[in-house]
Amino acid sequence: MLVKNKGREVGILRTMGLTEGSILRVFLICGAGIGTLGTALGVILGCLFAIYIDQIFSLVNFVAGGGVWDPSIRGIYNVPAELHLTDVLKAVSLSLGLSWIITIFPARRAARMNPVEALRYE
Amino acid sequence: MSDLTLRLSDLTKGYNAGKPNEVRVLQGVSLDVAPGEVVALVAPSGAGKSTLLHIAGLLDTPDNGKVTIEGTDMTNLSDRKRTAVRRSTVGFIYQFHHLLPEFTALENIVLPQLANGMAEKAAEQRAMTLLDRVGIAERASHRPAALSGGEQQRVAFCRSLANEPSLLLADEPTGNLDPETSDRVFEALMTLVRDTGLAAVIATHNLELAARMDRQVRLSGGVLESA
Numbered sequence: 001m002l003v004k005n006k007g008r009e010v011g012i013l014r015t016m017g018l019t020e021g022s023i024l025r026v027f028l029i030c031g032a033g034i035g036t037l038g039t040a041l042g043v044i045l046g047c048l049f050a051i052y053i054d055q056i057f058s059l060v061n062f063v064a065g066g067g068v069w070d071p072s073i074r075g076i077y078n079v080p081a082e083l084h085l086t087d088v089l090k091a092v093s094l095s096l097g098l099s100w101i102i103t104i105f106p107a108r109r110a111a112r113m114n115p116v117e118a119l120r121y122e
Numbered sequence: 123m124s125d126l127t128l129r130l131s132d133l134t135k136g137y138n139a140g141k142p143n144e145v146r147v148l149q150g151v152s153l154d155v156a157p158g159e160v161v162a163l164v165a166p167s168g169a170g171k172s173t174l175l176h177i178a179g180l181l182d183t184p185d186n187g188k189v190t191i192e193g194t195d196m197t198n199l200s201d202r203k204r205t206a207v208r209r210s211t212v213g214f215i216y217q218f219h220h221l222l223p224e225f226t227a228l229e230n231i232v233l234p235q236l237a238n239g240m241a242e243k244a245a246e247q248r249a250m251t252l253l254d255r256v257g258i259a260e261r262a263s264h265r266p267a268a269l270s271g272g273e274q275q276r277v278a279f280c281r282s283l284a285n286e287p288s289l290l291l292a293d294e295p296t297g298n299l300d301p302e303t304s305d306r307v308f309e310a311l312m313t314l315v316r317d318t319g320l321a322a323v324i325a326t327h328n329l330e331l332a333a334r335m336d337r338q339v340r341l342s343g344g345v346l347e348s349a
Contacts, residue, residue: 008220009222012220012221012222014181014205015179015181015208015214015220016208016209016214016233016234016237016281017206017208017209017210017212017234017237017238017285018205018237019202019205019206020201020202020205022237115181116176116181116182119216119220
């Protein structure tokens with residue numbers, strides 16, 4: 001989406017004389033930055049959710065007027081939420097790895113964009 | 123080294139070759155531009171002047187023919203080398219300013235200099251000098267959206283000259299402005315061009331502006347002729 005929206009800017013930068021490599025780096029850094037930020041926020045929110053699962057459960061029950069989770073129906077009397085460092089690290093690795101790898105493809109597309117076309121159809 | 127800044131030799135360019143909708147835009151265009159010479163490129167819309175400027179500025183390649191800048195044949199250079207020449211030797215101005223909206227006027231002029239390896243302080247100093255020369259130094263910290271059309275185009279002029287190019291290519295640089303602003307902005311451009319002594323090819327519809335340049339050429343039917 002970023003590459004699609006920034007076609008005109010890519011055309012301008014290429015006209016100015018920025019190399020394909022420079023454009024690639026700009027989009028890689030941007031994409032990886034967004035991925036890293038998203039992962040950091042995800043880890044913080046996920047950990048808070050796991051730590052305070054009982055309080056969150058009670059809050060939802062209170063807001064919904066009770067009966068959100070009826071153990072007699074499901075046969076599950078508590079929701080297990082244990083925080084393990086290895087699980088967090090696995091999730092972080094997966095999230096960072098995917099977000100960084102996926103960034104490469106649109107970044108390459110941006111770098112190879114024809115500047116004339118990029119400016120013509122802005 | 124050649125005496126010419128730009129030599130275009132027998133350029134041809136077409137689109138959709140071999141198809142029913144084939145268009146032959148350039149059909150043997152040749153043009154010599156000497157250092158310090160300002161050439162007006164006059165042509166109606168759709169005649170191919172943007173294509174010609176893009177080829178001259180190494181943004182596009184011809185089907186046949188040769189582009190020589192400062193004595194060096196650019197035809198078979200790699201994209202990386204063409205980009206390097208564009209960065210250091212060629213300045214571009216479009217009809218629409220094409221400034222980066224998130225950056226201030228100053229930053230827009232600093233950016234190409236940083237890309238060319240200049241130190242930030244020196245780049246800022248040069249940017250301020252250029253802005254001062256076109257009379258809008260006090261607008262340096264404004265973003266393009268906060269500038270008038272004439273001011274935006276002046277910033278674009280400064281950006282095109284930021285790396286002290288020897289060749290300036292302008293595609294209807296005042297075509298988007300009202301007649302009065304167009305006249306003032308054109309005068310600012312000509313002053314900059316004359317002061318720096320670079321070679322320039324300026325495409326325009328305006329015959330009055332064209333008459334103020336050193337020489338006029340007309341692009342018609344895919345070929346260039348003296349106007």
